Amino acid sequence: MDNALIRLTADGLTQPLLFAVQGRYYIKADNTAILLTDSGCFAEAAETLFMSFFIFSVSYPPQLSNFYYFFERLLKVDGCARKLFEFFRTLESL
Numbered sequence: 001m002d003n004a005l006i007r008l009t010a011d012g013l014t015q016p017l018l019f020a021v022q023g024r025y026y027i028k029a030d031n032t033a034i035l036l037t038d039s040g041c042f043a044e045a046a047e048t049l050f051m052s053f054f055i056f057s058v059s060y061p062p063q064l065s066n067f068y069y070f071f072e073r074l075l076k077v078d079g080c081a082r083k084l085f086e087f088f089r090t091l092e093s094l
């Protein structure tokens with residue numbers, strides 16, 4: 001696991017991110033691997049990754065923002081959730 005975290009950090013990948021080791025899914029957040037015990041398939045793991053941006057109150061990586069905005073529409077994330085997310089980010093910057 002430590003080697004996977006070192007490699008992901010060395011590659012400069014933005015957090016949070018999803019990765020798999022030996023068939024188990026993890027989210028890397030704050031340089032920590034969080035095992036997704038309830039994610040039995042990639043689709044569930046990807047949905048958890050998407051939710052983690054809201055949970056950790058972080059922006060989408062710029063190079064993937066259009067993908068995540070599409071994902072928002074696909075999952076029917078309404079404007080209230082997005083505005084709440086942006087409100088908390090504004091509070092953090094104060």
